[in-house]
Amino acid sequence: MVAALIPEEVLARLRAAERVLVLTGAGISAESGVPTFRDAQTGLWAKYRAEELATPEAFAANPRLVWDWYAWRRELVAQAEPNAGHRALVALEERYADFQLVTQNVDGLHARAGSSDVVELHGNITQNLCFAEGTPVDAHAHGSSVPPRCPRCGAYLRPGVVWFGEALPREALARAEQAARRSEVVLSIGTSGLVHPAAGLPLTARAHGAFVIEVNPTATPLTPHADQVLSGPAGQILPELAALL
Secondary structure, eight states: OHHHHSOHHHHHHHHHOSEEEEEEOHHHHHTTTOOOTTTTOOGGGGGSOGGGTSSHHHHHHOHHHHHHHHHHHHHHHHHOOOOHHHHHHHHHHTTOSEEEEEESOOSOHHHHHTOSOEEETTEEEEEEEETTTOOEEOTTSSOSSSSOBOTTTOOBEEEEEOOTTOOOOHHHHHHHHHHHHHOSEEEEESOOSOSTTGGGHHHHHHHTTOEEEEEESSOOTTGGGOSEEEESOHHHHHHHHHHHO
16 A cells, blocks of 8 residues: 555655755645635634735734734644644655755744754744834734734734735745755645745756655646656655655
8 A cells, every 4th residue: 555655766766865855835734723824714704805814005904903813823823733744754854964844834833843944935923023124023022012013113013924915035935946956856745836936946946857746635736747746645645755765
């Protein structure tokens, strides 16, 4: 059963590789019970459009609404635990001298699982930024207002995530693109392949000679371009992959 699930070519490529890039998306976090952005728009939040909850304009217009939406999502993230897929990636990291984990997720589960070097392309929901200056602010260094205020300039604090219409953090994107260009094997895990520029990283790697492996229960725009597709949940496939290596 395991031999059929993990093709020998996948194992051979990973055993021979020295430089590995992993890209993860919402699918791996969903297995820990973290709803995707769209799935979280339920109950009280179902009546709002994304533009009313996750843009700079929305925050400027109604900071309390946006802050409360993210406070609720933060509670969901706090209740979640890393799953077997997250833990398997920690084991894989230990195998390679050059291993870069890039994630589109904002929940911090990779770091909580033990991954030591995570590029968070879309930020981290547990962190806060000054809305005026964009600088990180300690979560406890603010008063009791909602949203809290920046202790330095008095502006509202905002969640440390990338909103619709915002550019990705320059340094994070540069590190991800550099890893894509130098990688020998890419694992694209639980990502829809629809959100750019992250979706282009496996294709960039492939253009530079990398072997691309997709791990996903369903087909994505990347599927026709992947060298191997492992169809199934990350929490099942990644532990088997790590064990066989």
